[in-house]
Amino acid sequence: MNLSKVKTTLTQGQFTEFFLQFAKESTHFDEFLSLINLKQKSVTLFDFSVALISDLRVQGKLRLAETYSTSVESFKRFLKGDDILLQDIDGQLLAKYESYLISKKLTLNTTSFYMRNLRSIYNRAVEKGLIIQMNPFKRVYTGVDVTNKRALPISVIKDILDLKLERDTLIFARDLFIFSFYLRGISFVDIAYLTRDNLKGGYLVYRRRKTNQELSIKWEPCMQEIVNRYHLKGSKYLLPILNENSTDLRHQYLKMSHNVNRKLGQIGRVLNLPHPLTMYVARHSWASAAMNKRVPLAVISQAMGHDSEKTTKIYLSALDKSEIDEANNLLINALL
DSSP states (O other), rough: OOOOOOTTTTTTHHHHHHHHHHHHHOHHHHHHHHHHHHHHHOOOOHHHOOOOOOOHHHTTTTHHHHHHHHHHHHHHHHTTTTOBBGGGGHHHHHHHHHHHHHHHHOOOOHHHHHHHHHHHHHHHHHHHSSOOOTTTTTSSOSSSSOOTTOOOHHHHHHHHHHHHOHHHHHHHHHHHHHHHTTTTTTHHHHHTTTTGGGETTTTTEEETTTTTTEEEEEOOOOHHHHHHHOOTOOSSSSSSOOOOOOOOOEEEEEEHHHHHHHHHHHHHTTTTSOOOOOOOHHHHHHHHHHHTTOOHHHHHHHHHHOOOOOOHHHHTOOOOHHHHHHHHHHHHEEEE
């Protein structure tokens, strides 16, 4: 598309329509900015988000693109579909948005999640010189509320394990949850991409897709039992979550993740759990159970692939892998 042919007589509505069409056809974020400068028009949040998200997808940053898209859609619902100029985003509007989110009974962390992503988009516009930094997010909550409400005690994990279920989809979801607990709270996406090549010398060795950190977990009989139950003959994947012939593995993983969490939610309601049961609860529960068994914090941190705390990092290099294996075996024995 030749930008020089864009007439400066376009109305704001026509410009927005042209901008969105350009977003679908272009693969370079700088071209969007050239279009903006050419028109010398104020840019709206939704227009800029379309450009930014499109560019992130081109870069292969699909997770970040989805995160931004989800947050913008939430803000769009708050605005009842009306767009807004980037320069008109101020503290008063964001305070109203925060109240709107709270009225939807969202957790503090979820509210902060949307705010942090909107702030990131806003700051990117500032970096590109599209608006002046006015710090509109300084009076809304953008922190992380440390909570362990999602953690379940070993006794409840046992109830989930022993629960008599008749539907195969519920049994599969339950087994994936237990499998995650066995593997020190491994995330669903990491489970999905596990292959036979990850099993080496009695250990499961894999890299977290979130951080690229390599983890090694002693392979126990209870883990193999679940794999034996579901592994499809001829498939390179340990569990039937992804189809290697699929052209869009990420979409397949997200769809399966949604379905599994939905089934876990049904199981949670059967057990009258106080909070929704999801795959992520297994991770919280493993950490909480390990702490209750007086496993050292440094061991827990390394076992789960956490390396952000300075104090923990000091101990990580001195830890023996067998100590982590012993900690995980301690929890599995407590469960079984």
